Amino acid sequence: MNHPFYKRATIAFCSVWIFLMLAAGHAFAADLPDFIGLVEKNAPAIVNVQAVTSSKFPSSSQFPGSGDQQDVPEIFRRFFGPIPPGQQPRGERHSAGSGFIVSADGYILTNNHVVDGADQVTVRLSDRRELDAKIIGTDEQTDIALLKIDAGGLPVVSIGDSTKLRPGQWVVAIGSPFGMDHTVTHGIVSAIGRGYDRSQQYVPFIQTDVPINPGNSGGPLFNLSGEVVGINSQIFSNTGGYMGVSFAIPISVAMNTMQQLKENGHVSRGMIGVQIQNVDRASAKALGLPRSGGALVNNVTAGGAAEKAGVKVGDVILGFDGREIVGSSDLPPIVGMTPPGTKSQLEIFRNGKTMKLAVTVGELPQGVQGSNSPAVAKAPSANPLGIQVEDLTAEQRKQLGLEAGGVLITAINGEAARRAALQPGDIVLMVGRSSVDSAVAFNSAAKALKPDDSVMLLIRRDDVTSFVALTVPKAEAQ
Template sequence: MLTPKTIPNPQFRNHLTWIFLGLWVGTMLLFWQQHQKDSTLSFANAAAKTANAVVNIYTFTNQETPFNHSNNQKITNLGSGVIISKDGYILTNHHVIQGASAVIVSLNDQRQTRASIIGSDPATDLAVLKIELTELTPINLGNSDTLRVGDQILAIGNPFGIGQTVTAGIVSAKGRDSIGLNTYENFIQTDAAINPGNSGGALVDLKGQLVGISSAIYSSSGGSQGIGFATPINDAIKIMQSIIEYGSVVRGYLGLQVQENSHQVAIALNLTTDDGLIVTSVTPNSPAYNAGIRAGDILISIEKYTDLSAHRAQQLVSQLTPGEDVTIKGLRGTQSYITKARVEKLPAMQAVEHN
């Protein structure tokens, strides 16, 4: 007697198919997670993506000899820069190229060329160069606004002129604005080793995207002590665009100096409030002077902004457009007032000195 073959239930076959599919997807997911984990253990991918966009910068000045009065060129500075565009624009620091009679840029592929200085901004210690070479590799731009304290970053540059070097660290702080290095400060602080020669180099995230331009170190010895500062790339790009378009950075100007008010200050000066900003001086014939603002007044708001620090007020005014009217609310004694000031262009600034 023949026993008929058992025909598997179609539902059972579908069930087995889904089991095998689930096992395959799970295996692939584990492999992918392991690959991602292995990738995060190394900074090699991020460094490789950015290496060709970071350049070494050598500056020269003409030195006159005392006997025959002939000019000799002498290397006076070493620094770094970052290629921002395929047509050769490079971001670096103002103090790297300050006073240079010639600037030479050395690429990671061993090419060297002379660079033109498009312009610089001593107030933020940024400068823009341009080189005339083909087949350049510009860096990918990140978003410095999305950086978080604790994020891992890399500093890439040319410390001590020994060649391109990569150091790793984290974002230690953001918005550092009272360091005393520049007139306008909004630094990213990092513990990645930044040494002399790193100035103007790249601060990148682990995707290889530029998030800052390395600017300075805070050190008693001249070497890295785990406190480095970089200009956020979102700020630096705006500066660069202004320099390319106008030859300099156009900033607003009101012509007044302020200091922050506090309970202790209000008691000491016998003020009627401990809010606002105290006007310490007003430049004659400036927009603030013509608007009726005087030393001793207390500024309650500039436009819609209240509760301003002295530094934030300075930044706010610098971002105003020359020619526009700005509304200012103030207090003189017990009498409040509202006035409008016509913003002017900030006069040319003297170069910021660096040690």
């Protein structure tokens, strides 16, 4: 190996290897996007938002960003700018976030949770001016707030089309994490159309891996063309800080909300009047669907648009106005964005067949639903599913708001029912597509089932109804 030939060969090989590595590195670097132009163009339109609220609570530790972060549960966290311990004024709550200018005359978009309930809002511009802002309107459902400052000739962002986003695209965030204005972070779109929070069921969130932290809330998410495609809103974290999963509100949703707030002072949403749930594999088998998917209807509002269109409990909604409904979370944003009064079309699956129904979209009313807690019945009846039920009393029906139908579960003896998380106190409204109004009717329907049959039970618990799929085990069949 000490022969001059081997030395020269080794040197030549290493030289070629180093050259190839440098060339590959140069080619890789050349493929990476350059964010400098995007940032220089848009940074002047990004603002810092400070809000002060007269606290009605005894302790500031109740708010994210203050106090011990270890006390904050592992949930989706909203972003409030952290106030150092001991520096938060007594009787006040301070929150901070980001925002961006959408019109030269001073309209600004941010998150509702940044300014919610605020008595005073201050906006700090890129030139360090601090101006008082007026809250034009807010919408809790989409977490959008529209602000207005008294200024003119302001720099503005360009608005993009969030419906064209695809997983894998580069995106850039600019905001004020921890109060550090105009901080730039980047990443890719991880997923689109995420629905996870019933309080914001009308928002098909954009999931990214862009580093987002407290103070980024309300800031813009840009595509590589320098257009705003989303508003950074939430993270998933068990520490209070960034853990690789961030969520943004699509700009299409935000601009629709903004326009309605400017014109009407509130937001109107479409509604068809159904309660829905996902279709899992067991449910698909019981329903005769070729695959899991769609939104399973477990309740239809009396007199609502869906009832008038002929939708029934047990139907699976597969499409709305030509758009596929992959899961139940897909339907609310699509219907919510449809103007009330619009004539639309539902594609549904019923009894092994696909059909289309014409529906006139109604308007979502403002209000809060209550809940009922059923009393537990006294004497059980048995059935082959391993579920003991009893007729509802008049008092129980009154508590539940039920005029007719339903039996009360008093005990669970079957393994299949236990795996389905059924429990005493649940109300069974339907077995398959048949309503049951007595224990006799329920037991009769259950006895008709054969071993390995799959059946859907419509269950009411508190004020929520949902379908549960059960497969009859051989040991429990009769």
